[in-house]
Amino acid sequence: MSKLWAGRTEAETAQLADDFNSSISFDSRMAKQDITGSMAHAAMLGAKGIITQDEADTLIDGLHTILDDLTSGALHIDPAAEDIHMFVEQVLTQRLGDVGKKLHTARSRNDQVALDFRMYLRDEIDELTALTKTLTSVVCDKAEEYKAAIMPGYTHLQRAQPITFGHQLMAYAMMLLRDLGRLSDCRRRLNVSPIGCCALAGTTYDTDRELEAEKLGFDGICLNSIDGVSDRDFAAELCAALSIEMMHLSRFAEELILWSSWEFQFIELPDAYTTGSSIMPQKKNPDMAELVRGKTGRVYGDLMGILTVLKGLPLAYNKDMQEDKEGVFDACDTAKMCLEDAPRHEGEDRQNAQGRLRGFH
Numbered sequence: 001m002s003k004l005w006a007g008r009t010e011a012e013t014a015q016l017a018d019d020f021n022s023s024i025s026f027d028s029r030m031a032k033q034d035i036t037g038s039m040a041h042a043a044m045l046g047a048k049g050i051i052t053q054d055e056a057d058t059l060i061d062g063l064h065t066i067l068d069d070l071t072s073g074a075l076h077i078d079p080a081a082e083d084i085h086m087f088v089e090q091v092l093t094q095r096l097g098d099v100g101k102k103l104h105t106a107r108s109r110n111d112q113v114a115l116d117f118r119m120y121l122r123d124e125i126d127e128l129t130a131l132t133k134t135l136t137s138v139v140c141d142k143a144e145e146y147k148a149a150i151m152p153g154y155t156h157l158q159r160a161q162p163i164t165f166g167h168q169l170m171a172y173a174m175m176l177l178r179d180l181g182r183l184s185d186c187r188r189r190l191n192v193s194p195i196g197c198c199a200l201a202g203t204t205y206d207t208d209r210e211l212e213a214e215k216l217g218f219d220g221i222c223l224n225s226i227d228g229v230s231d232r233d234f235a236a237e238l239c240a241a242l243s244i245e246m247m248h249l250s251r252f253a254e255e256l257i258l259w260s261s262w263e264f265q266f267i268e269l270p271d272a273y274t275t276g277s278s279i280m281p282q283k284k285n286p287d288m289a290e291l292v293r294g295k296t297g298r299v300y301g302d303l304m305g306i307l308t309v310l311k312g313l314p315l316a317y318n319k320d321m322q323e324d325k326e327g328v329f330d331a332c333d334t335a336k337m338c339l340e341d342a343p344r345h346e347g348e349d350r351q352n353a354q355g356r357l358r359g360f361h
């Protein structure tokens, strides 16, 4: 099939090249953001008279139907499409005819992908923030519950001075509060709209970038169009914030592992979040805490990945930038999984914990 971008090329690309070039297997995650962004774009084109109001309404209705059909399962993502942007435009044009092609007026996939990625990560930050808040309040509740439970405080992993379990737990609450601050800083810097930067140099169409940004919940627009399409700081910054947060979860996990060992015997982890051994019946292994500690390495790897993809790139867009997504998606998925798991660790059997902690009164 001839490509939407076929201009100076005549021969078909090789199948191997098509497969290598394709990002649909991972960027279809951004389908909702792609379609929402396109609705705002069509509305702006209509409002500015670049296309007629009728055409804008037709495009918006068509996009609504595509979103509904994807949600209901009536429409399946075509794995042979090059990317999610091409797929949506292809379906729209198949359904609406030539008017579908007008959607791409005054934009390029370069500003479109930057827009989708920012919107997707903005939603992720909101979820990560909610999960971090839940964990913080679970930790605070536990600290309140054990505010009088005396335990040894450590330096050099040697018993140092008596502290309370509540005091120790609140140290983790402080880390999580800083993590929340980092997520919110990252969201603030991320929340400017690149749409309208087009390929790199803007457009001669009389667009309204502010209107489009406002419709999509952005606080403003990227002021330099070359930067707008080549900036992925927000993705690197989110990975950095998540790496630090994972480092906190990992230190917490390490303490849970130590405290639940036979040597410490400070806490007992709940059966539902430990594993046993058929040959060593005395075992209660803290697998979930160990996995939180282990998965921290993945997120650090994701941070190194995005920084390395970006480090040698000349301005503006380069296809290398298609490699910006999978690692960042993985960092978000991993951190969310660990944040969901961590409060359950904290929800240890109260009787057990009190029994154990009483030993230090």
Ligand code: ARG
Pocket (backbone or CB within 6 Å): 023, 027, 082, 083, 109, 110, 113, 317, 319, 321, 322, 323
């Ligand atoms: N799939 C591409 C990506 O994720 C979209 C942008 C393509 N732009 C281009 N000029 N080929 O980066």
